[in-house]
Amino acid sequence: MGITLILGFIFVIINTLDVWSIRIFAEKLGEDKSMLFRGIGSILFSAFILLPLAKILSITGFLILVAAAFYGVLCSHISLLGMTRCNVVISEMVIKISFILNIIIDLLIGYLKYNIYIIVGGITLFFALILLVDIKGKYIERKTLIYPFIAFFMFGLQPYIVRYGYEKSLYNTEAYVLVYLIALIIYFILRIGVRKVKIERTDIKYIGALGGIFFAAMLLQSLGHTICIPSIFRGITVFALGLIYIVGLVNKREILAMDKVIGVLLSIIGVGILSLSQ
Numbered sequence: 001m002g003i004t005l006i007l008g009f010i011f012v013i014i015n016t017l018d019v020w021s022i023r024i025f026a027e028k029l030g031e032d033k034s035m036l037f038r039g040i041g042s043i044l045f046s047a048f049i050l051l052p053l054a055k056i057l058s059i060t061g062f063l064i065l066v067a068a069a070f071y072g073v074l075c076s077h078i079s080l081l082g083m084t085r086c087n088v089v090i091s092e093m094v095i096k097i098s099f100i101l102n103i104i105i106d107l108l109i110g111y112l113k114y115n116i117y118i119i120v121g122g123i124t125l126f127f128a129l130i131l132l133v134d135i136k137g138k139y140i141e142r143k144t145l146i147y148p149f150i151a152f153f154m155f156g157l158q159p160y161i162v163r164y165g166y167e168k169s170l171y172n173t174e175a176y177v178l179v180y181l182i183a184l185i186i187y188f189i190l191r192i193g194v195r196k197v198k199i200e201r202t203d204i205k206y207i208g209a210l211g212g213i214f215f216a217a218m219l220l221q222s223l224g225h226t227i228c229i230p231s232i233f234r235g236i237t238v239f240a241l242g243l244i245y246i247v248g249l250v251n252k253r254e255i256l257a258m259d260k261v262i263g264v265l266l267s268i269i270g271v272g273i274l275s276l277s278q
Helices: 002-029 031-049 059-086 088-097 099-109 116-132 142-167 173-192 201-227 230-236 239-250 258-275
Strands: none
Touching: 002 031, 002 201, 002 230, 002 239, 002 258, 031 173, 031 201, 059 088, 059 142, 059 173, 088 099, 088 116, 088 142, 099 116, 099 142, 099 230, 116 230, 116 239, 116 258, 142 173, 142 201, 142 230, 173 201, 201 230, 230 258, 239 258
């Protein structure tokens, strides 16, 4: 439980940096270019840091690793469809709420033992999410809700797909992150078009900043999926929404709202209660 809490809270901090950095740079460079630089930079960091550490122990392990990596990219694609065709807030909220699916799976496979802390902690985090996101007055076409619905299950299952090869000793986490980031950058290049990929000398600083933060976030997330209790780790990440809001208040991009303040407090309380489940 200790390593789950430590990695979870470090990820929350890095994830907050990642969200705000992409928001700030997207205003200057554009969203597609920022995402591209983010991917390129993360690959450079992973090649330098992870390539010597990556281990793939068999051809079967390599095939499962590639499948797991492409599943991660598919999750990202579904997330983008949800944000662009449905609603950004709805999509992100449903993905975060998928930690409830992790609680159910963890109970079924024995990662968690059923107790009152799991129920109360999960419910508390659920209400924290509802309060932290602003869905009032947003028109949503019902047919577009299919994307968040699919994302709920895909992101809920992702930790177990990632950790399967790790638990079977087919590959290590470093190998997964490396292959996943390569697959992700290929996806973004194809998405925006190869001809539109232009990198200037002045872009190096953006690639380094965006890529470094994203690389750290993906490494921590993958470690959380492989060596931590999935439901606890993903439950902790709900607090990232609270921290993102706090940062928004500090840099005056968010306004003070009592429902969100209560949501921040509930996210802290919910994580605390959920951590008592073991």
